[in-house]
C-alpha cells in the first residue's frame with residue numbers, strides 16, 4: 385500500500401531518503417543491555433524511566449546542536465536517564481551511525497537506534513541495544529513488512545521498539561508480536577504534537593507489553609500526565625536537548641520524588 389498522501393512533505397522526504405540508504409556489509413549479531421531491566425532499575429531508584437534522545441536537529445527544530453554527542457550522552461546519564469536514544473539518520477536529523485557507536489562505547493545504559501529502518505540490510509548498519517520500527521512506514525511500497533523486519537531484528541539479538549500512532553497501528557504491532565511499543569504523540573500528517581494521543585491509545589496496550597510515551601513531553605506536568613496514563617517509560621528529545629542537558633534530564637526524571 386502507498387498511503388503517502390497522508391503524510392507531511394518532510395516525512396515523505398525522510399521516507400524517500402530511507403528507501404535509498406544502504407545497509408551494513410555483514411549480518412550483525414548483537415549482545416544487548418536489557419531495556420526493561422534498565423527501566424526497573426530506574427524505578428527502584430525513584431527515577432522516572434526516561435530514554436533521553438541525542439537529536440542534533442529535526443524537521444521541527446530550529447538550528448542544530450553541535451556539541452560533542454558523547455558529552456551530551458554522558459550528561460544525560462549523569463542526569464538520571466535510564467537509557468539513551470541516538471539519531472542515526474543523517475539527512476534530516478543531523479545523526480550518524482558513528483555517533484551511536486561512540487556513545488554506546490562510552491555509557492553503560494541501553495541505547496536505542498533512532499532511524500527509519502525499512503529494509504533488513506539496514507539493521508546491519510550499526511549495533512545497538514534496541515532498534516526502532518515504525519508501523520506506518522512499513523506499509524509503504526518498497527519497504528519490508530513489519531513482521532519480517534521484527535523477526536530479522538530479533539534474529540540478530542536486537543530488542544525492538546515498535547512505534548504506533550493510533551489503535552489500528554497498535555493492533556498491527558501486537559499482532560506482529562511486539563513486546564515494547566511506543567506511542568508517538570507527534571502525528572505524521574501535520575507533525576503536530578498532542579499528548580492526548582498517548583492517553584487514547586495506551587489503555588489498549590496489554591500489561592505484559594512495555595509502553596513508552598514518545599514526543600512532546602516538556603514539563604514535569606507532562607511527565608506526570610503520561611505516567612498517570614500508564615507510560616512505563618518516556619522518550620524525551622527536544623526538551624532535554626534545549627539548554628543544560630544534565631539539569632534538564634535530572635529535572636524530568638525526578639518529578640515523582642519531588643511531590
Ligand SMILES: O=P(O)(O)OC[C@@H](O)[C@@H](O)c1c[nH]c2ccccc12
Nearest residue numbers: 568598599600601619620621622623
Ligand atoms: O523531541 P521530542 O518531542 O521529545 O521527541 C522525541 C522523540 O519521540 C522523537 O524524536 C521521535 C519519535 N519517533 C521518531 C521517529 C523518528 C525520528 C524521531 C522520532
